[in-house]
Amino acid sequence: MEKKPCTSQDVEVRKGPWTMEEDLILINYIANHGEGVWNSLAKAAGLKRTGKSCRLRWLNYLRPDVRRGNITPEEQLLIMELHAKWGNRWSKIAKHLPGRTDNEIKNYWRTRIQKHIKQAEGFTGQSSSSEMNEHGSSSSHISGVMENYSPSSYQPTNNLQDHAFTAVTNSNLLPPPDQSTENYWSIEDLWSMQLLNGD
DNA sequence: AACCTACACAACCGCAAAGCT
DNA sequence: AAGCTTTGCGGTTGTGTAGGT
DSSP states (O other): OOOOOOOTTOOOOOOSSOOHHHHHHHHHHHHHHOSOOHHHHHHHTTOSSOHHHHHHHIIIIISTTOOOSOOOHHHHHHHHHHHHHHSSOHHHHHHTSTTOOHHHHHHHIIIIIHHHHHHHHHHHTOOOTTOOOTTSSOGGGGHHHHTTOOGGGOOTTSHHHHTTTHHHHSTTTSOOTTGGGOSSSOHHHHHHHHHHHOO
16 A cells, blocks of 8 residues: 655565575574674675564574474474463474474464364364364364373373374375475575585 | 466564563 | 563465376
């Protein structure tokens, strides 16, 4: 609708997918200067991105310790357990999964687990649409799957696996080996380039 | 071969909390 | 104490791709 006032100092802000060059700039800059304040970092690094965007990109993809793809059955069970406990507290859940980001867990939950739970509910005839847990999320939607599930007494071999998590071993729930690691180029590539370029 | 649909993931947006001046 | 800035979080949307018709 209305355009926001655009002064001459208002540098245009890039949106959308990050390019390899931008990634390299960001990696390089952080490797040399550390993280600091994101807004100033974005400017100082010469990126036409918001600080927010830089932060997200760094935290979710460029950090050297970030792991992507291939969520293991153990991790999935942990996600289930923690989600049952805390609801959609993705960042809190992510803290218990080293190398995983809240965004990845959130996406994983929405696209895979939630879908599978819906199917499971279909079988049990449950409709928990109106139920929300204390966190305002519908964690009870997992009731069909989770009824046999007791976090404190969790064992990897219990019924949980028999129900929802036959799916885990089922190839259609596991990401294809390389699919989610490709992002036009691998992070390893970027980091090795950074090492070549950097100090 | 072309089109359609569903899925998976990356990125953005808005809001609230925390920190700083 | 108040106002401003920055960060962090959760929800949502956009886009590319694979599979099906």
